[in-house]
Amino acid sequence: MRILVTGVNRGLGFELIQLGLEKGHTMIGTWLKTRDGIDSLQALQAQYPDRLMLVEMDVTSEESVKAASELVRQRYDSIDCVVNNAGILLESKYNLEDPIINLDIGMFRKTLEVNTIGPAIVLKYFMPFVYRSCDPCVINITSEAGHLKTGLFTYLAYGVSKHGANMYTQKIRNFLASRPEYEHIRIFMMHPGRMNTVMGAENKQIEPSESANGIYDIIEKRVDPKLDIPFINYKGEQMPY
Numbered sequence: 510m511r512i513l514v515t516g517v518n519r520g521l522g523f524e525l526i527q528l529g530l531e532k533g534h535t536m537i538g539t540w541l542k543t544r545d546g547i548d549s550l551q552a553l554q555a556q557y558p559d560r561l562m563l564v565e566m567d568v569t570s571e572e573s574v575k576a577a578s579e580l581v582r583q584r585y586d587s588i589d590c591v592v593n594n595a596g597i598l599l600e601s602k603y604n605l606e607d608p609i610i611n612l613d614i615g616m617f618r619k620t621l622e623v624n625t626i627g628p629a630i631v632l633k634y635f636m637p638f639v640y641r642s643c644d645p646c647v648i649n650i651t652s653e654a655g656h657l658k659t660g661l662f663t664y665l666a667y668g669v670s671k672h673g674a675n676m677y678t679q680k681i682r683n684f685l686a687s688r689p690e691y692e693h694i695r696i697f698m699m700h701p702g703r704m705n706t707v708m709g710a711e712n713k714q715i716e717p718s719e720s721a722n723g724i725y726d727i728i729e730k731r732v733d734p735k736l737d738i739p740f741i742n743y744k745g746e747q748m749p750y
Contacts, residue, residue, distance in 0.1 A: 510644070512728065513537040513581075513588050515568055515631060516595025518546035520706035521650070524721035525592060526550075530557045532725065537581060537588070539566035539595070568595045568627030569619075578634035587641035590728050593628035593649045602663040602711055617666040624670035629677055639694065646695040646728055649678045653700045656740070656750045674698065675740060675750065682739060697727065697739045700748050719743075 512529050516522040517538035523546060529536045530553065540550065542565045554561050562584060566577040581588075599616050628649050639645045654664055655671030678698040685691040701720040705713035723743035726732040732745035740748045 510589040511535045512590045514592045514594050515539045521701055521717045522594045524717045528721045535560045537562045539564050568631055569622040571630050574630045574634050588638035589642045589644055590646040591635050593631055597623045598667050600664050608665040620666040620670045625673035649698050650701050651675050651698045697741055700742045702743050
C-alpha cells in the first residue's frame, strides 16, 4: 500500500512511518523542518530510499499543503491511506485555573488551526489521490477528549479541537456514504490511546508502538469496523461519543 502520514517528526507519526516501511509499504511522511527527529528520519531515508518520501509541510498553511501535494503528484498519482496524525497539545491537566477568564486565546486559536483545520486542509488537497486508490482509507487521529462528558474541564482547547475534528470526520463520512462512487472509502476518527510521547506524557498508558500496530491492523483490514459513526480506538473498538 501507499500510505501518507502527517506529523512524522516523532511519536506516533514516526512509529507509523517506521512500521509501515518494515511491513513493505511505500510511505510518504510530512514533517515540519525543525530539529526534532531529523537524524531518525534521515536514517530511515537512507535505509529505504525507494519507499520513503519525506515532504516538508505545515498543516495549518493551505499554501504549504498545496505545494506538498504538487510534489507528491510528481511521483505518485494515488494514495491508499491518509493518516492525519499531526497534532498539538499545549495545555496541562495540572492547570486548574478558571479556563474561561484565563483562556489564552492565541493558544486556543493555534490548537484549533492544527488539530481541526489542519486535517481539513490536508484532505482538500490529498483526497483526489485517495479517490484514485482501489482500496482507499482515511484515518483522522483525534482523541477520547473529543467526546462530551460531565466533570472534566482540563484540556479545554485540545478537547474542543478534537471534538471539532470528530464532527468534521463525521460530516465527510456522511458525504462519502451518500455517493455510490465513494461509499467504499473507509474513514475513521481514532483515539490512538494515551501514549508515552512528548505530547501525551502526562497521561501515558501505552507505548506509541502498540498504537501503531493497532492502526495497521485497521489499515490492512485485519480489523475492519463498519460503523455509522466511526469513532474508534486503536483496537478498532467503538468509542463513546
